[in-house]
Amino acid sequence: MxxxxxxxxxxxxxxxxxxxxxxxxxxxxxxxxxxxxxxxxHGDNVFIAPSGVQKELMQPTDLFVMEYxxxxxxxxxxxxKPSACTPLFMAAFEKRNARCCIHTHSQxxxxxxxxxxxxxxxxxxxxxxxxxxxxxKGISRGGAGSDEIAEGGRKIGNLxxxxxxxxxxxxxxxxxxxLRETLEAAIEEWPETCAVLVRRHGLYxxxxxxxxxxxxxESLDYLFQLAVEMHRLGLKWVK
Amino acid sequence: MxxxxxxxxxxxxxxxxxxxxxxxxxxxxxxxxxxxxxxxxHGDNVFIAPSGVQKELMQPTDLFVMEYxxxxxxxxxxxxKPSACTPLFMAAFEKRNARCCIHTHSQxxxxxxxxxxxxxxxxxxxxxxxxxxxxxKGISRGGAGSDEIAEGGRKIGNLxxxxxxxxxxxxxxxxxxxLRETLEAAIEEWPETCAVLVRRHGLYxxxxxxxxxxxxxESLDYLFQLAVEMHRLGLKWVK
Amino acid sequence: MxxxxxxxxxxxxxxxxxxxxxxxxxxxxxxxxxxxxxxxxHGDNVFIAPSGVQKELMQPTDLFVMEYxxxxxxxxxxxxKPSACTPLFMAAFEKRNARCCIHTHSQxxxxxxxxxxxxxxxxxxxxxxxxxxxxxKGISRGGAGSDEIAEGGRKIGNLxxxxxxxxxxxxxxxxxxxLRETLEAAIEEWPETCAVLVRRHGLYxxxxxxxxxxxxxESLDYLFQLAVEMHRLGLKWVK
Amino acid sequence: MxxxxxxxxxxxxxxxxxxxxxxxxxxxxxxxxxxxxxxxxHGDNVFIAPSGVQKELMQPTDLFVMEYxxxxxxxxxxxxKPSACTPLFMAAFEKRNARCCIHTHSQxxxxxxxxxxxxxxxxxxxxxxxxxxxxxKGISRGGAGSDEIAEGGRKIGNLxxxxxxxxxxxxxxxxxxxLRETLEAAIEEWPETCAVLVRRHGLYxxxxxxxxxxxxxESLDYLFQLAVEMHRLGLKWVK
Numbered sequence: 001m002x003x004x005x006x007x008x009x010x011x012x013x014x015x016x017x018x019x020x021x022x023x024x025x026x027x028x029x030x031x032x033x034x035x036x037x038x039x040x041x042h043g044d045n046v047f048i049a050p051s052g053v054q055k056e057l058m059q060p061t062d063l064f065v066m067e068y069x070x071x072x073x074x075x076x077x078x079x080x081k082p083s084a085c086t087p088l089f090m091a092a093f094e095k096r097n098a099r100c101c102i103h104t105h106s107q108x109x110x111x112x113x114x115x116x117x118x119x120x121x122x123x124x125x126x127x128x129x130x131x132x133x134x135x136x137k138g139i140s141r142g143g144a145g146s147d148e149i150a151e152g153g154r155k156i157g158n159l160x161x162x163x164x165x166x167x168x169x170x171x172x173x174x175x176x177x178x179l180r181e182t183l184e185a186a187i188e189e190w191p192e193t194c195a196v197l198v199r200r201h202g203l204y205x206x207x208x209x210x211x212x213x214x215x216x217x218e219s220l221d222y223l224f225q226l227a228v229e230m231h232r233l234g235l236k237w238v239k
Numbered sequence: 240m241x242x243x244x245x246x247x248x249x250x251x252x253x254x255x256x257x258x259x260x261x262x263x264x265x266x267x268x269x270x271x272x273x274x275x276x277x278x279x280x281h282g283d284n285v286f287i288a289p290s291g292v293q294k295e296l297m298q299p300t301d302l303f304v305m306e307y308x309x310x311x312x313x314x315x316x317x318x319x320k321p322s323a324c325t326p327l328f329m330a331a332f333e334k335r336n337a338r339c340c341i342h343t344h345s346q347x348x349x350x351x352x353x354x355x356x357x358x359x360x361x362x363x364x365x366x367x368x369x370x371x372x373x374x375x376k377g378i379s380r381g382g383a384g385s386d387e388i389a390e391g392g393r394k395i396g397n398l399x400x401x402x403x404x405x406x407x408x409x410x411x412x413x414x415x416x417x418l419r420e421t422l423e424a425a426i427e428e429w430p431e432t433c434a435v436l437v438r439r440h441g442l443y444x445x446x447x448x449x450x451x452x453x454x455x456x457e458s459l460d461y462l463f464q465l466a467v468e469m470h471r472l473g474l475k476w477v478k
Numbered sequence: 479m480x481x482x483x484x485x486x487x488x489x490x491x492x493x494x495x496x497x498x499x500x501x502x503x504x505x506x507x508x509x510x511x512x513x514x515x516x517x518x519x520h521g522d523n524v525f526i527a528p529s530g531v532q533k534e535l536m537q538p539t540d541l542f543v544m545e546y547x548x549x550x551x552x553x554x555x556x557x558x559k560p561s562a563c564t565p566l567f568m569a570a571f572e573k574r575n576a577r578c579c580i581h582t583h584s585q586x587x588x589x590x591x592x593x594x595x596x597x598x599x600x601x602x603x604x605x606x607x608x609x610x611x612x613x614x615k616g617i618s619r620g621g622a623g624s625d626e627i628a629e630g631g632r633k634i635g636n637l638x639x640x641x642x643x644x645x646x647x648x649x650x651x652x653x654x655x656x657l658r659e660t661l662e663a664a665i666e667e668w669p670e671t672c673a674v675l676v677r678r679h680g681l682y683x684x685x686x687x688x689x690x691x692x693x694x695x696e697s698l699d700y701l702f703q704l705a706v707e708m709h710r711l712g713l714k715w716v717k
Numbered sequence: 718m719x720x721x722x723x724x725x726x727x728x729x730x731x732x733x734x735x736x737x738x739x740x741x742x743x744x745x746x747x748x749x750x751x752x753x754x755x756x757x758x759h760g761d762n763v764f765i766a767p768s769g770v771q772k773e774l775m776q777p778t779d780l781f782v783m784e785y786x787x788x789x790x791x792x793x794x795x796x797x798k799p800s801a802c803t804p805l806f807m808a809a810f811e812k813r814n815a816r817c818c819i820h821t822h823s824q825x826x827x828x829x830x831x832x833x834x835x836x837x838x839x840x841x842x843x844x845x846x847x848x849x850x851x852x853x854k855g856i857s858r859g860g861a862g863s864d865e866i867a868e869g870g871r872k873i874g875n876l877x878x879x880x881x882x883x884x885x886x887x888x889x890x891x892x893x894x895x896l897r898e899t900l901e902a903a904i905e906e907w908p909e910t911c912a913v914l915v916r917r918h919g920l921y922x923x924x925x926x927x928x929x930x931x932x933x934x935e936s937l938d939y940l941f942q943l944a945v946e947m948h949r950l951g952l953k954w955v956k
Contacts, residue, residue: 033377033458054454105374107465114474134889134918135822138750161891172373174400201373215771219750226824232471232949235831272616272697293693344613346704353713411612413639440612471710511855511936532932583852585943592952650851652878679851710949 002075005045006060014040014047015060017210021102022049026056028221030104036202037103039089040210044068048089050080068093084176088183088204095187096142096194098206100213105202108224113169113199115228121237128197130223130237131164138219139165140212141192164238165223167193172201195220241314244284245299253279253286254299256449260341261288265295267460269343275441276342278328279449283307287328289319307332323415327422327443334426335381335433337445339452344441347463352408352438354467360476367436369462369476370403377458378404379451380431403477404462406432411440434459480553483523484538492518492525493538495688499580500527504534506699508582514680515581517567518688522546526567528558546571562654566661566682573665574620574672576684578691583680586702591647591677593706599715606675608701608715609642616697617643618690619670642716643701645671650679673698719792722762723777731757731764732777734927738819739766743773745938747821753919754820756806757927761785765806767797785810801893805900805921812904813859813911815923817930822919825941830886830916832945838954845914847940847954848881855936856882857929858909881955882940884910889918912937 006015018038025031025038036055039048046066049055053062064082065075071090076082083089085103092101112128115121122129130136140158159165168190170182179198186196194216195205205220207213227237245254257277264270264277275294278287285305288294292301303321304314310329315321322328324342331340351367354360361368369375379397398404407425412418418437425435433455434444444459446452466476484493496516503509503516514533517526524544527533531540542560543553549568554560561567563581570579590606593599600607608614618636637643646664651657657676664674672694673683683698685691705715723732735755742748742755753772756765763783766772770779781799782792788807793799800806802820809818829845832838839846847853857875876882885903890896896915903913911933912922922937924930944954 029461032461033374033454035374035377035458054450105461107461107468110372110465111468111472114469115472118472118474120472132889132917133827134915135750135752138752161889172371172400198373200371211771215750219752222746222749222822222824226827228468228472229824229828229945230831233828233832233835233837233945235835268700271700272613272693274613274616274697293689344700346700346707349611349704350707350711353708354711357711357713359711411610411639437612439610467707467711507939510939511852511932513852513855513936532928583939585939585946588850588943589946589950592947593950596950596952598950650849650878676851678849706946706950 002065003061005065005075006047006063008060013060014042015063018047018049018063019058019060021210021214022055022058025102025104028104028106030106030217030221031055032105035105037083037085037089039083039085039093039101041068041093041099045074046089046093048083048086050077051083052081085204087177087180091180091184091187092204092206095184096206097208098213099208100210101204101206102213102217103202103204104217104221106221106224108221108228109197109203110200111228112224113197113201115231116169117199121227121231126169128167128169128224128227128237129164130227132161132239133223133226134161135219135222135226136163136165137161138222139216140194140207142194166190167195167197167220169197169199172199241304242300244304244314245286245302247299252299253281253284254302257286257288257302258297258299260449260453261294261297264341264343267343267345269345269456269460270294271344274344276322276324276328278322278324278332278340280307280332280338284313285328285332287322287325289316290322291320324443326416326419330419330423330426331443331445334423335445336447337452338447339449340443340445341452341456342441342443343456343460345460345463347460347467348436348442349439350467351463352436352440354470355408356438360466360470365408367406367408367463367466367476368403369466371400371478372462372465373400374458374461374465375402375404376400377461378455379433379446381433405429406434406436406459408436408438411438480543481539483543483553484525484541486538491538492520493541496525496527496541497536497538499688499692500533500536503580503582506582506584508584508695508699509533510583513583515561515563515567517561517563517571517579519546519571519577523552524567524571526561526564528555529561530559563682565655565658569658569662569665570682570684573662574684575686576691577686578688579682579684580691580695581680581682582695582699584699584702586699586706587675587681588678589706590702591675591679593709594647595677599705599709604647606645606647606702606705606715607642608705610639610717611701611704612639613697613700613704614641614643615639616700617694618672618685620672644668645673645675645698647675647677650677719782720778722782722792723764723780725777730777731759732780735764735766735780736775736777738927738931739772739775742819742821745821745823747823747934747938748772749822752822754800754802754806756800756802756810756818758785758810758816762791763806763810765800765803767794768800769798802921804894804897808897808901808904809921809923812901813923814925815930816925817927818921818923819930819934820919820921821934821938823938823941825938825945826914826920827917828945829941830914830918832948833886834916838944838948843886845884845886845941845944845954846881847944849878849956850940850943851878852936852939852943853880853882854878855939856933857911857924859911883907884912884914884937886914886916888916 034052037049048064089101092098136159168186205217273291276288287303328340331337375398407429409421444456512530515527526542567579570576614637646668648660683695751769754766765781806818809815853876885907887899922934
């Protein structure tokens with residue numbers, strides 16, 4: 001069962017790190033009732049939290065380990081099922097050179113997609129936009145890569161206070177794996193986004209490492225919650 | 240006092256498991272002020288949290304233990320009173336072959352029964368319905384049993400994204416034990432439900448094991464909270 | 479400094495118990511920014527949390543100890559000031575034979591007094607009333623005493639589901655000690671209440687022991703929060 | 718690297734204290750996604766949390782240490798960047814003789830600046846005002862200094878229940894360091910304030926020691942949250 005792949009005394013080993021992140025995300029309401037997930041790409045391998053496991057109780061031995069290039073599983077815990085998010089995590093790794101991808105079922109994420117769906121904050125139902133909130137500066141352009149100038153001359157680094165944050169929204173489908181096509185299309189259509197919202201479902205967000213993915217996830221969730229509160233107060237998300 | 244029934248070093252022994260669940264549920268606001276409860280059926284016995292005890296301080300020695308078939312108590316802690324939920328837990332065990340039943344006083348559960356009572360989300364006051372929210376997939380059809388096809392050809396497994404979740408609502412009564420009749424009637428009338436809401440009171444939810452009962456309880460509470468937020472935003476629960 | 483009065487290895491010794499309760503209450507938002515307090519009457523003495531101390535950091539050596547009959551301090555930590563709630567705690571001990579009194583600055587308590595003040599839930603601005611919510615059964619009649627029939631034939635025990643919970647509201651004043659008169663008047667005018675709300679300030683609640691005071695405080699705070707949510711949804715507190 | 722500056726077994730050593738405060742503030746949603754910060758002035762030095770670090774994971778070795786008089790860094794962790802709040806912390810230290818300054822991205826702080834911006838609670842968009850809420854008594858006049866009478870005869874000590882709390886609001890800018898001028902102007906224009914709100918950004922609050930800064934930050938955040946709830950209920954902040 002290749003247990004050596006998931007055994008380490010280093011708390012930052014992906015197998016330990018995923019469990020610690022899941023415990024934290026559970027307290028935020030992001031991975032309630034076995035929803036949501038985390039994946040870390042490390043060296044040649046990808047570590048993925050399984051489907052249907054209580055996230056706050058996860059153990060390193062629950063993790064699936066896949067070889068990134070071949071997409072073959074090096075470790076498959078018996079009894080457990082691979083995460084349905086796996087193709088979506090892979091999309092972020094491949095298209096953004098990300099090293100960590102997080103999927104949450106945050107209620108705030110779901111609510112902003114519902115407000116958008118109802119056209120309550122503007123005509124474009126397929127994007128969440130917000131401007132001039134300081135926390136926007138916690139979001140990077142694209143969410144991975146390095147500090148060099150990217151192709152096409154697009155800007156690198158984080159958004160500025162006067163920038164408008166735009167996160168695309170794709171429609172949910174009956175089966176999570178079927179989201180891969182539209183998720184990849186959104187990633188390509190929105191080169192500056194580090195995340196994609198899934199209507200009535202939640203959020204996918206990635207980063208060049210765990211710290212970036214996790215802190216961006218926090219900043220996005222903060223902005224989603226603030227947006228719902230602003231909406232209740234009759235305030236516009238984009239000035 | 241048959242302490243051996245509740246003493247074990249195994250954290251998954253029902254006596255330990257109930258205490259751990261209660262500590263967790265207390266942080267969710269589900270078992271505030273001694274309300275709510277948990278029961279686990281294990282082997283020949285049923286383990287039940289007592290009435291009137293602070294749930295986050297519960298100890299294995301506080302538990303009542305009943306022999307399932309005879310309904311006789313094998314262990315009755317002195318001073319403490321048996322849970323008033325006991326007949327309701329038994330209804331879930333008997334009618335659904337459940338192994339764990341959870342009762343919460345979640346405010347979100349109470350609020351959706353109030354919104355329904357006021358007819359604010361449709362004409363049927365006696366059922367909570369919601370559709371097309373991803374978290375619905377965390378709810379099973381019936382909440383117990385196995386993976387084989389059930390009698391009558393009804394579907395097994397969890398709900399799908401395009402299914403409508405329906406949870407029956409029964410009226411509260413002066414004494415909790417008196418709910419047994421209407422709870423059993425609801426269980427029979429709604430073969431696909433894994434839970435019953437009690438108006439102005441809370442939720443009963445069961446599962447084939449602790450994991451299913453607990454994760455379904457989480458998913459339901461998430462959906463109740465989301466439903467209240469959606470209602471505040473003027474959004475319909477059923478598309 | 480009579481340290482022996484506050485040193486014990488028993489977690490239920492009042493000096494330890496008050497600190498543990500304060501840590502818990504801090505997480506509920508009840509004792510934010512040094513507001514709120516707890517007092518336990520034990521044997522011949524009264525143990526009181528001091529004024530101006532961060533409640534979640536409290537140590538047994540921070541406590542004041544007063545002899546109940548003489549009202550003389552047996553222990554006064556240097557530097558610290560006695561709690562301004564002291565006369566109010568004493569009112570509950572003397573008039574209700576209580577053994578524990580809790581004072582919170584819960585925002586839910588403040589909000590229900592504001593809704594009442596604005597006449598938004600009925601004509602009587604000086605009482606918080608709510609009926610037919612199961613959690614009401616967590617509230618006792620009077621909050622102290624024993625199981626015998628009280629003078630005047632008033633009923634003993636907890637409220638029933640069909641009873642209406644009524645908590646009197648008194649007006650706040652510039653100095654907390656000045657509330658003593660109106661608090662005592664409310665206690666006398668409302669023999670069945672175990673608590674008094676102070677407008678724009680918070681809640682005083684007592685019990686025959688710590689468990690009753692603490693669980694009633696939880697149930698009341700639950701009902702206050704639920705009441706605010708019900709009010710936002712346009713629902714009446716009293717059916 | 719002058720590690721001796723940040724190594725101590727004393728939990729109240731600024732290097733340890735800042736980390737402990739950050740862990741606590743993270744749970745309040747004040748320092749989400751690396752936003753916010755804390756600085757403590759101790760002896761001849763100033764200890765400052767760095768930019769871009771996950772606040773709940775901070776270690777003493779992450780801290781910058783600056784000599785107060787010369788403004789020269791005695792310790793600069795490699796890789797990390799100094800906090801952009803540094804000039805703003807220094808403004809509080811210099812103009813108020815403060816010893817601790819806290820910066821939060823609290824959503825409640827942001828929301829009250831948005832309600833004010835929209836003129837929804839009165840004509841003065843550049844100040845947050847609230848009166849007759851008991852928690853106001855947790856706020857000092859000025860937030861530092863001592864108990865002697867200040868120059869100009871202004872009152873010392875905390876606000877009273879019948880006082881009106883007024884916190885100035887300054888406009889946010891693209892770069893945090895650029896806020897120094899307007900922050901200093903607000904500090905001078907409002908000699909009784911212990912804090913300044915930054916529109917769409919958050920809060921700066923200081924105190925004569927950590928306890929005062931931290932407890933005032935708690936009381937302000939309580940008042941901001943209460944103000945948002947009051948506003949939703951159609952209630953005026955100033956009676």
